[in-house]
Amino acid sequence: MPFIPHTEEDIRAMLDSIGAESVEDLFDEIPADLRAPPLTGIPEGESEMGITRLMQERAAKDGMPSNFIGAGAYEHHIPAAVWQIATRGEFYSAYTPYQAEASQGTLQLIYEYQTMISRLTGMEVSNASLYDGASALAEAVLMAVRVNRRSKAKRVLLPGALHPDYRKVVKTLIGNQGIELVELPFDETTGQTPVEVLAPYADDDVTAMVISQPNFFGILEDVDALTGWAEERGIPVIAVVNPVSLALLKPPGEWGANGVDIVVGEGQPLGAPLSSGGPYYGFMTTLKKHIRQMPGRIVGRAEDADGKPGFVLTLQAREQHIRRSKATSNICTNQGLVVTASTIHMSLLGDEGLTRVAEACYANTHALVEKLAAKGIKPRFTGEYFHEVALDFGGDAATRVQTMADAGVLAGLELSRDYPQLDGCVLACATETKTESDLEQYVTTWEQAA
Amino acid sequence: MSEAPKDLKYTKSHEWVRSEADGSVTVGITDHAQELLGDLVFVEAPEAGSTIEAGTACATVESVKAASDIYAPISGEVTAVNEDLADSPEKVNESPFEDGWLFKVEPSDAGQLDALMDADAYAAHVEAES
Numbered sequence: 254m255p256f257i258p259h260t261e262e263d264i265r266a267m268l269d270s271i272g273a274e275s276v277e278d279l280f281d282e283i284p285a286d287l288r289a290p291p292l293t294g295i296p297e298g299e300s301e302m303g304i305t306r307l308m309q310e311r312a313a314k315d316g317m318p319s320n321f322i323g324a325g326a327y328e329h330h331i332p333a334a335v336w337q338i339a340t341r342g343e344f345y346s347a348y349t350p351y352q353a354e355a356s357q358g359t360l361q362l363i364y365e366y367q368t369m370i371s372r373l374t375g376m377e378v379s380n381a382s383l384y385d386g387a388s389a390l391a392e393a394v395l396m397a398v399r400v401n402r403r404s405k406a407k408r409v410l411l412p413g414a415l416h417p418d419y420r421k422v423v424k425t426l427i428g429n430q431g432i433e434l435v436e437l438p439f440d441e442t443t444g445q446t447p448v449e450v451l452a453p454y455a456d457d458d459v460t461a462m463v464i465s466q467p468n469f470f471g472i473l474e475d476v477d478a479l480t481g482w483a484e485e486r487g488i489p490v491i492a493v494v495n496p497v498s499l500a501l502l503k504p505p506g507e508w509g510a511n512g513v514d515i516v517v518g519e520g521q522p523l524g525a526p527l528s529s530g531g532p533y534y535g536f537m538t539t540l541k542k543h544i545r546q547m548p549g550r551i552v553g554r555a556e557d558a559d560g561k562p563g564f565v566l567t568l569q570a571r572e573q574h575i576r577r578s579k580a581t582s583n584i585c586t587n588q589g590l591v592v593t594a595s596t597i598h599m600s601l602l603g604d605e606g607l608t609r610v611a612e613a614c615y616a617n618t619h620a621l622v623e624k625l626a627a628k629g630i631k632p633r634f635t636g637e638y639f640h641e642v643a644l645d646f647g648g649d650a651a652t653r654v655q656t657m658a659d660a661g662v663l664a665g666l667e668l669s670r671d672y673p674q675l676d677g678c679v680l681a682c683a684t685e686t687k688t689e690s691d692l693e694q695y696v697t698t699w700e701q702a703a
Numbered sequence: 704m705s706e707a708p709k710d711l712k713y714t715k716s717h718e719w720v721r722s723e724a725d726g727s728v729t730v731g732i733t734d735h736a737q738e739l740l741g742d743l744v745f746v747e748a749p750e751a752g753s754t755i756e757a758g759t760a761c762a763t764v765e766s767v768k769a770a771s772d773i774y775a776p777i778s779g780e781v782t783a784v785n786e787d788l789a790d791s792p793e794k795v796n797e798s799p800f801e802d803g804w805l806f807k808v809e810p811s812d813a814g815q816l817d818a819l820m821d822a823d824a825y826a827a828h829v830e831a832e833s
Contacts, residue, residue, distance in 0.1 A: 402750055545745060545765070570745075570770035579772070 316661065319691050321621075323641045323682030324469070324666040325386070325416050326530065327497070327522045329610065330686055331594075332601050335524050339594040347532075347590045349381055349550050353565045359589070360564035363552040366596040373499050374492075374516040375506025376538035380549035382592045383584055386493070386519025387422035389535030390463070392548045392582055393491045393515045394427055396539075397461035399546040399581070400514065401489050406458035407432045412446045414439040414468035415493065417671035432460075441674070444472040444634025444643065451482050459486065464513070465493040466502065470668075470680065471618075471641025472634055473502070480509030489514040496536070497522045498639050500604075500611035515539045524598025525591050534588035534595065545571055548582025613685035614640035617692065621683045624696045633678045641682040643668060643675065650677040656702035662695055705734040705829070708800055712816055713825035716774045719800065720819060723807075728816070730776060731804040732764065732795065735829050740766040743792040748784035748806050755781060755808065757815055762805060764795065776819060779810040 259267075264276065273279060280288070299307060320328050338344070343358055350356030367379035383389040394409050411420055413436050424434060437450050446468065462483045466474050476492075483490045490513040492505035506512040521533040539547055545568065553567030573580035602610065618640045622632055625644060633643040646653055650667060657664045665681035672678075683692065707713065712720040717736035721729040737743070745765040755761040760772035761781075784806045788794060795803035810816070820828060 402753075545747070570765045570768075575768075576770050579770075 318658065318661050318663050319687075319694060320527075320663045321681045321683055321687075321695060322663050322666050323471075323684070324680055325418065325519060326527055326533070327495075327640075327682065328527055328684050328686050329497070329522055331524055331526060331598060334601060335594050335598045338597050339590065344593045345590065347588065349566070349589055351566070353563070357564055359593075360552050360566070362593055362596055363550075363589070364554060364564050365600075366592050367552060369596065369599050370496075370520075370536050371538050373496055373504065374494065374536075374538045375504030375512065376516055377506075377541045378544050378547070378551070379536065379538040380547055380551050382520065382588050383517075383535035383537055383549055384588060385531070385533045385535045386517065386521075387416070387419040387535075388426065389517040389519075389537050390419050390491070390493055391423045391426035392535075392584070393517045393537060394423055394432065394461065394463070395430070396515060396543070396546050396548060396581070397489045397491055398432060400543050401460050403487075404458050404460040406460055408435060408458065408460050409433070410435050410437055410451070410454065410459060410462040412437045412439065412463060412465055412468065412474075414444065414446050414470060414472070414474075415463060415465040416469045419465075419493065439468070439470075440636075442634065443636040444468070444470045444638075445636045446474055446479065448475065448478040448482050451479070455486075459483075459488050461489045461491060461514075463491045463493060464508075466505070467495060467498060467639045467641065470634060470636075470643045471638040471682070472636040473639060476503070476505070476508045480513060484509050484511060492516045494518045495522060495639070496520065497607065497611050497614065500607040501615065502639070512540075514543060520588075520591065520595050524595040532588060532591050534591040544568065546581055547571070549584050610685050611640075614683070617683035617685065617687045618642055618681075620689075621681065621687075621692050621695060624692055625699070628696060628700065630699070633675065640684060641680060643678045643680050645677060646679050647677050650679055653699065653702040654679060657695075657698045660698045660701065662698045664695065664699070705738055706800070707733060707735070707822045707825050707829075709822045711800070712776070712819035712821065713828075714774065714776045714819060715828060718773060718776045720776045720816065721804075722816065726813070727782060727807050727809050728777060728779075729804050729807050730773075731799055732773065733825070734799045737796050737799045737803070740764060740769060740771060742767050743795045745770075746785075746788040746792045746795065746805065748788070749781045751781050751784055751806075753781050755779065764792075773805065775808075777808055777810050777815045778812060779808040781806050782809050783807040 350359045353360060363381045371377065371379045383392055398407055409432060411434050437446055439446050464474060464476055464479050466476050468474055480490050492513045494505060494516060496518055505516045516538045518536055519533060520536045525533055537549065550566055551568050552564055555563055555565045557563050569575055571581040622642055631645055633645045654664050654667060665679035668675040668678040668680055717733045719731050719733050723729060743764055743766050747763040749755055749761045755775040755778065757775050757778045759775055761775040762773035764771055764773060785804050
């Protein structure tokens with residue numbers, strides 16, 4: 254199929270046929286104040302040579318800083334082979350294939366992806382991916398409400414130590430669906446969400462509960478205690494996890510006595526570059542008994558009329574092209590290309606490689622904390638952490654972070670933006686990409702910024 | 704022409720209702736409905752103990768080609784669901800009026816039964832729809 258844009262004549266003919274004056278007329282119903290203003294800083298149109306030069310100039314402004322900011326998107330080494338393979342013509346599409354007979358390779362790849370992500374999270378089934386971690390959580394909340402039909406309250410417990418952007422996206426996506434979100438406080442000493450904060454809801458009708466592991470502050474939650482509390486009350490649990498951490502931590506499928514009901518997270522750490530915030534992908538896994546309530550596409554292994562194995566899109570009766578307004582979601586496509594890269598990334602790393610990455614992340618962040626402790630900078634919380642830590646920079650944090658950035662070190666995310674009580678705290682992460690001299694540079698620039 | 708037993712009541716949305724001796728009613732989908740749907744692969748019944756309201760969607764049946772809502776023919780409390788369908792949804796295809804029943808209801812107003820169609824009226828309705 255050729256991708257040729259409509260000509261002026263084509264557009265005129267179509268407008269005349271429906272009786273519209275201009276393309277602009279078609280957007281009449283959208284109030285002017287809801288429309289995006291013109292994008293400043295983006296030129297009208299440029300030649301390939303012109304745009305290359307412009308982008309090089311702008312990239313040079315960013316420089317090549319040593320990055321210690323994580324906060325939901327993490328810098329990891331991506332083997333060169335990953336995108337070399339992912340951009341082959343056979344794979345190079347963002348879309349899920351609709352036509353099974355012409356798409357066996359892509360379907361098999363998604364099937365392998367589902368298998369890998371199910372194993373990593375310790376769950377039974379996976380979908381073919383969602384847009385990103387935050388919207389995957391919103392979908393999981395809606396799914397949990399469908400799963401727990403017995404609960405009439407539609408009340409979902411969200412930890413305050415969950416990523417603030419995730420909380421915002423959940424509020425945006427489900428805000429008008431009659432679901433109540435209750436925010437659970439965290440312990441300001443440990444940084445954990447202690448099981449005691451659930452006490453006020455012990456006898457309430459709670460529809461679902463979210464647990465983030467590690468939480469936004471990098472702190473490890475007592476997931477067995479939290480899951481156990483929910484299990485005793487028959488409340489479905491949604492786990493939000495960092496996939497890299499699962500190489501070291503207990504998978505959500507084994508939390509508590511019987512494991513959680515739904516697992517979601519951001520897939521970016523598995524093969525997608527930071528790239529100004531996207532495209533990323535969200536993953537979602539669950540138990541077989543909940544599969545009909547799961548949103549998104551699912552690839553299954555089937556047999557053809559001759560008994561030969563093949564791959565198909567399955568359980569499509571949940572989806573919008575069949576169920577219309579009652580579909581389990583209106584996500585009809587997925588982040589196919591990023592998932593392709595991610596699957597190749599996981600294949601190249603393997604169990605052992607991913608474990609080594611996770612171990613290096615853990616070791617580097619703990620080494621950084623040790624070096625800073627010698628200079629009097631302490632973690633803000635006492636809880637155990639994986640590869641991210643809230644550092645108490647003190648009163649001049651903002652100036653210090655800026656000065657360090659000017660010196661080529663991005664020290665971390667200032668937490669005061671979302672947590673006023675954590676003023677002066679900087680969330681820092683040292684992944685496997687950081688060397689001993691990178692850690693030394695962090696400490697040196699911190700000292701020089703005083 | 705598909706089968707429609709004389710002792711049952713019917714809805715326009717192709718559910719059937721049988722009045723039992725104890726005052727409860729049993730609900731299922733008609734032979735005609737299962738023929739239209741094709742092979743069923745999943746039945747999502749209402750929860751036992753839940754309250755349903757006549758004319759509103761209360762269950763779902765999924766076939767290889769579609770998922771369709773089942774509308775409550777009568778208001779009341781669901782007293783039992785056909786647990787066999789969880790593993791054998793094909794019973795709805797094989798025996799829509801007997802083994803393939805969906806759920807039982809304790810009606811809050813048995814008078815609502817009078818508003819439903821008898822077998823002849825239902826047969827005419829199916830005829831008119833086709």
